[in-house]
Amino acid sequence: MAAQAPPATLALSQRTTRTWSLDDDLAFVERAGIEALGVEAAKLDATGDATAAARRLATSGLRITSLTAPGPFTLDQPERWPTERDGAGRLMDLALELRPEVVVLTSGPAGALAWERAADNLAEILQGTVLEADREGLALALAPTPSGRRDLGFVSTLYDAVELGWRMDIGACLEVATCWSERNLAGTIGAATDRIRLVRVADQALDRPGDDEWVPGDGTLPLARVLHQVRDAGYGGVVELAAAGDAVDAEGYEAAIERGMTHLSALLGADVTPPD
Numbered sequence: 001m002a003a004q005a006p007p008a009t010l011a012l013s014q015r016t017t018r019t020w021s022l023d024d025d026l027a028f029v030e031r032a033g034i035e036a037l038g039v040e041a042a043k044l045d046a047t048g049d050a051t052a053a054a055r056r057l058a059t060s061g062l063r064i065t066s067l068t069a070p071g072p073f074t075l076d077q078p079e080r081w082p083t084e085r086d087g088a089g090r091l092m093d094l095a096l097e098l099r100p101e102v103v104v105l106t107s108g109p110a111g112a113l114a115w116e117r118a119a120d121n122l123a124e125i126l127q128g129t130v131l132e133a134d135r136e137g138l139a140l141a142l143a144p145t146p147s148g149r150r151d152l153g154f155v156s157t158l159y160d161a162v163e164l165g166w167r168m169d170i171g172a173c174l175e176v177a178t179c180w181s182e183r184n185l186a187g188t189i190g191a192a193t194d195r196i197r198l199v200r201v202a203d204q205a206l207d208r209p210g211d212d213e214w215v216p217g218d219g220t221l222p223l224a225r226v227l228h229q230v231r232d233a234g235y236g237g238v239v240e241l242a243a244a245g246d247a248v249d250a251e252g253y254e255a256a257i258e259r260g261m262t263h264l265s266a267l268l269g270a271d272v273t274p275p276d
Helices: 022-032 041-046 050-058 078-098 115-136 158-168 185-191 223-232 246-251 253-269
Strands: 009-013 036-040 063-069 103-105 140-142 171-175 196-201 238-241
Touching (some): 009 253, 022 050, 022 253, 036 041, 036 238, 041 050, 041 078, 050 078, 063 238, 078 103, 078 115, 115 140, 115 158, 140 158, 140 171, 158 185, 185 223, 196 223, 223 253, 246 253
Parallel strands (some): 009 036, 009 238, 036 063, 103 140, 171 196, 196 238
């Protein structure tokens, strides 16, 4: 019988409140009593002074569970790497102000490169960032992106994110809506629990076209199965509600987040593992 995992921390990702400002987010989490927040670098940039915004969050009393930025890497265009490394450096500067529990990156597109060559180039580009993070005591994690969004990244499974993470000595982020259907997911989670730095949850409606994200419980993804696999593997870290979609926007963030948090709390606290 698997050992019971410690309780997970439930947090809200700013990805969910994509049209709100930083001021809106802070006012809401105070009203709602939310104590843990995943930060999007784009929200800091939108204030006009990302550094000041990071300092504001750092002194807000909130537990900052993550800082996320899209991978600014065009892996098939080496002439752009110096500028993109500068962008990664600015992200690390924000992380030093904010001190999140993990800095989450995506790989960026591979273009016409083979997967293996793109992985080599990503490791080369990130070498300095990984060394800086280690020196400053910051954790990094690679997040997979949907297989249909090759413009965002070439890493589309948890298995590949973990494998590349081992190679680069960084962690991985489990995006449930991206990874739920991959082969041997439970085995990957079980073998890499110590490498998973963050779990993010959104739902999707597989019986409706498009890849829009939904409030957990409103779609058809097997969230209970995946979250129990995570818990049964011994993961007791952060689980972020991270659902960005038109349905969430239309409902209104306050109601959507309340329902989503309630549903995730129930799934994470359930005592009975559902059938496969």
